[in-house]
Amino acid sequence: MNKLIELKNITKTFDDSQVLKGINLDINENEFLTLLGPSGCGKTTTLRIIAGFEEQDKGELLFNGIEISKVPPYKREFNTVFQKYALFPHLNVFDNVAFGLTIKKTDKNVIKQKVERMLKLVGLEGFGQRDVTLLSGGQQQRVAIARALVNEPKVLLLDEPLGALDAKLRKEMQAELKKIQIEVGITFIYVTHDQEEALSMSDTVVVMNNGEIQQIGTPTDIYNEPENRFVAEFIGESNIIDAIMLKDCLVQFDGFDFECVDKGFKENEEVEVVIRPEDIDIVKKGNAKLEGVVKSIVFKGVHYEILVETSERTYMIHTTDYFETGLEVGLSFGPEDIHVMYKD
Amino acid sequence: MRHFKNLVRPYLVWSFLIIVIPLFLIFMYAVTTNGNSLINIQFTLDNFKKFIEPVYITVFMKSIKLGAITVAICLILGYALAFIISKFKEKTQDILILFVTVPMWINMLLRTYAWMSLLSDNGVVNSLLGFLGIDPIKMMYTDFSVIVGLVCNFLPFMIIPIHTSLAKMDKSLIEASYDLGANPVQTFFKVIFKLSLPGVVNGVIMVFLLSISTFVIPKLLGGGQFVLIGNLIENQFISVGDWNFGSAVSLILAIIILVLISVMKKLDIDGMQKGA
Numbered sequence: 200m201n202k203l204i205e206l207k208n209i210t211k212t213f214d215d216s217q218v219l220k221g222i223n224l225d226i227n228e229n230e231f232l233t234l235l236g237p238s239g240c241g242k243t244t245t246l247r248i249i250a251g252f253e254e255q256d257k258g259e260l261l262f263n264g265i266e267i268s269k270v271p272p273y274k275r276e277f278n279t280v281f282q283k284y285a286l287f288p289h290l291n292v293f294d295n296v297a298f299g300l301t302i303k304k305t306d307k308n309v310i311k312q313k314v315e316r317m318l319k320l321v322g323l324e325g326f327g328q329r330d331v332t333l334l335s336g337g338q339q340q341r342v343a344i345a346r347a348l349v350n351e352p353k354v355l356l357l358d359e360p361l362g363a364l365d366a367k368l369r370k371e372m373q374a375e376l377k378k379i380q381i382e383v384g385i386t387f388i389y390v391t392h393d394q395e396e397a398l399s400m401s402d403t404v405v406v407m408n409n410g411e412i413q414q415i416g417t418p419t420d421i422y423n424e425p426e427n428r429f430v431a432e433f434i435g436e437s438n439i440i441d442a443i444m445l446k447d448c449l450v451q452f453d454g455f456d457f458e459c460v461d462k463g464f465k466e467n468e469e470v471e472v473v474i475r476p477e478d479i480d481i482v483k484k485g486n487a488k489l490e491g492v493v494k495s496i497v498f499k500g501v502h503y504e505i506l507v508e509t510s511e512r513t514y515m516i517h518t519t520d521y522f523e524t525g526l527e528v529g530l531s532f533g534p535e536d537i538h539v540m541y542k543d
Numbered sequence: 544m545r546h547f548k549n550l551v552r553p554y555l556v557w558s559f560l561i562i563v564i565p566l567f568l569i570f571m572y573a574v575t576t577n578g579n580s581l582i583n584i585q586f587t588l589d590n591f592k593k594f595i596e597p598v599y600i601t602v603f604m605k606s607i608k609l610g611a612i613t614v615a616i617c618l619i620l621g622y623a624l625a626f627i628i629s630k631f632k633e634k635t636q637d638i639l640i641l642f643v644t645v646p647m648w649i650n651m652l653l654r655t656y657a658w659m660s661l662l663s664d665n666g667v668v669n670s671l672l673g674f675l676g677i678d679p680i681k682m683m684y685t686d687f688s689v690i691v692g693l694v695c696n697f698l699p700f701m702i703i704p705i706h707t708s709l710a711k712m713d714k715s716l717i718e719a720s721y722d723l724g725a726n727p728v729q730t731f732f733k734v735i736f737k738l739s740l741p742g743v744v745n746g747v748i749m750v751f752l753l754s755i756s757t758f759v760i761p762k763l764l765g766g767g768q769f770v771l772i773g774n775l776i777e778n779q780f781i782s783v784g785d786w787n788f789g790s791a792v793s794l795i796l797a798i799i800i801l802v803l804i805s806v807m808k809k810l811d812i813d814g815m816q817k818g819a
Contacts, residue, residue, distance in 0.1 A: 250718075250722060272718070273723075273725055273730075277722075278722055278723065281715050281718070285713065287720075287738075288716075289737045289738060289740075298725075299723035302725045302733075346723070347723075350723065
């Protein structure tokens, strides 16, 4: 795949607080890339630098190998879907979508054709004459996407576009966005703080915190092999345990030695181990190394969230089976369920 | 909540006393013959017919013309100033808007007298021109001096509503316009100006209203023979004593203003909807 956008050592400071501390990132053609992180991590600033609304203090921004930091936003071949849609209230749906083409002085018939095709793509056929301020949140979002895509940008930038929608609509729009991205075949750069959204839509997830990139990888990599404690905690629930890496494929914690699949650490190096709650099985007492007492059980819909107290710590387990509180149980997991991370 | 409703009653009485009754009296004066007698009231439309006489129509047209020129100048200057002010940080904007209103703290008469001494034949401006070797220019008692007075007095009424609509504008709309390929000039005409139209309409209505109904400024800066509709009304009440005709002119002016406001408001609403 071709590199489309390159960020090289980008830094940015607002009012004495450094929001980006040297961002290095390559974005490929046709990639669905998500910048994921808590609020204030610098993800939106990164997007705004790519869009051209902010300029970095230092570092390079390359598009197709050419430096574009000084190119104003209206000359960049990117379009943005804004957080609160930013639809023009004085224009109807059709004129909102047609805005970019009108600026380029496109032929009226061509505009009509393109706008109608785009409204069809986002499921708003026949909505052209409607007043944008009277549309629902989901419909406004679709107009915003159509308005950006109709210009056939090389890259679509999306700044938390589903943030204002309710849970059900969000799910629908996630699937739809992914479908649209495959259909139009362009690069999407998506900013969100919702880990589930990031995992379900992206080809590549970039986890950010405090103005730094924590990990870049596919959704499965990020989930299964978090590189540090922050990523493990931010992406889903996890049990994080201090441990010692005795040697390759053997790790010690809670007083026992466990087989694992991780290699490349120093002997007796202090590490942290992540075990996802759904990877732990509750078994009969005596059938596993770790033993404890069921402290609480909470019904979560699809699964139960069970806390089991051992002599060393409390483990969180997700399972579809029910266990009485107070029951003495064993906790079992396989070598591939243990993910070893470097300690910060 | 219900018993709070009674709190509105003093206000109703008050507004009846100071708004409804005077308006009714003006109306009664306008449609009756002269005299204050309450016993033999004679209704007539002569007061309105009198207004159609060429001499008054000329006064009326001149008022409209000066009002329109004042609005045009205030709009250009006021929009530019409001736009520049809206570019500053919020705190700076508050201070700048305060400066805009500072002249309004001083009595209008004083400000107008100041202009008289600036513009008179041997005033400050002509003295300065004299230093540069330019012959004095006659500025007082012309359209020019009246328009200067009107613009300077009423400019804040244009700046403030426009600034308000610019300041509360969602900045992401401007970014969206850039994002879609519009350069700063296109963005101004296609987005910023159109979204500020409500402020522009309010400013235009206010400045126009104030300009065509004022009588102090044309009297002082225009001289005695400079008669605008405001002066016409003033003269009828103060010097001529024809309260009936004065009331009729006031009513005509009020109706014209009312029609004008409703047309402007309609234009404004249509503009917002159709983007025209």
